[in-house]
Amino acid sequence: MRLVVFISGKGSNLTAISNACANAFIPAQIVSVISNNPSAAGLLFADQQDINTFVLDHHDFATREAHEAKIISYLDKIKPDYLILAGYMRVLSASFIDQFKYKIINIHPSLLPNYKGLNTHQRVLNDFKKGIQNQHGCSIHWVTAGVDEGQIIAQAALTISANDTESSLAKRVHCLEHQLYPLVLRHLCLQNINKPDELLNTEPIQYNEQQLGTAFNEIIQTL
Ligand code: GRF
Numbered sequence: 667m668r669l670v671v672f673i674s675g676k677g678s679n680l681t682a683i684s685n686a687c688a689n690a691f692i693p694a695q696i697v698s699v700i701s702n703n704p705s706a707a708g709l710l711f712a713d714q715q716d717i718n719t720f721v722l723d724h725h726d727f728a729t730r731e732a733h734e735a736k737i738i739s740y741l742d743k744i745k746p747d748y749l750i751l752a753g754y755m756r757v758l759s760a761s762f763i764d765q766f767k768y769k770i771i772n773i774h775p776s777l778l779p780n781y782k783g784l785n786t787h788q789r790v791l792n793d794f795k796k797g798i799q800n801q802h803g804c805s806i807h808w809v810t811a812g813v814d815e816g817q818i819i820a821q822a823a824l825t826i827s828a829n830d831t832e833s834s835l836a837k838r839v840h841c842l843e844h845q846l847y848p849l850v851l852r853h854l855c856l857q858n859i860n861k862p863d864e865l866l867n868t869e870p871i872q873y874n875e876q877q878l879g880t881a882f883n884e885i886i887q888t889l
Pocket residue numbers: 673674675676677678679680708752753754773774775804840843
């Protein structure tokens with residue numbers, strides 16, 4: 667399978683996915699990394715790994731559509747099987763999403779449908795302090811026109827502790843993401859995950875921290 671990873675920043679999920687492709691945990695290759703941010707640190711990682719990069723600063727385009735048109739013509743050339751959003755901080759237009767139906771997947775740092783949007787760790791922590799929330803985590807979902815709204819494929823949850831801060835929660839969620847994304851992409855590439863319309867009544871795969879670690883390590887041991 668041919669994956670394209672979209673990033674805007676640090677790229678720690680890109681690193682986790684790339685490592686998982688390198689050791690055959692994910693039976694796929696990253697054929698390109700696309701970024702709208704020329705300063706994204708993840709681009710350095712991609713260069714070090716000799717992964718092709720395609721950088722298109724959205725500030726250089728008058729409209730979202732013009733920016734996306736360039737991306738689409740590039741994707742038409744490299745023909746990926748899946749577009750993997752990993753910290754890509756641009757909303758994709760409905761028309762872009764429609765052109766890549768059932769091919770775009772995103773990771774979001776919350777247990778959707780709760781805490782859509784930005785600053786999830788702080789918002790969850792605020793609710794924890796009010797005594798109305800003690801769970802946090804991440805979700806992987808199909809991308810549809812509504813932001814953070816597509817059908818959820820899998821989630822990993824953690825229990826917030828009284829010592830947690832925004833930054834400790836961010837770290838803990840990242841740890842979950844770095845196992846959950848490779849796991850989901852493995853199953854997707856092995857074609858164990860169906861397209862959303864065939865999944866209508868299917869619940870997302872749910873892990874807690876311990877279950878996720880076990881599921882991840884069980885696969886590592888078979889490689
Ligand atoms: C992750 O927390 C992901 O859930 C969100 O953006 C962040 C990207 O982090 N969509 P990184 O760039 O992969 O380190």
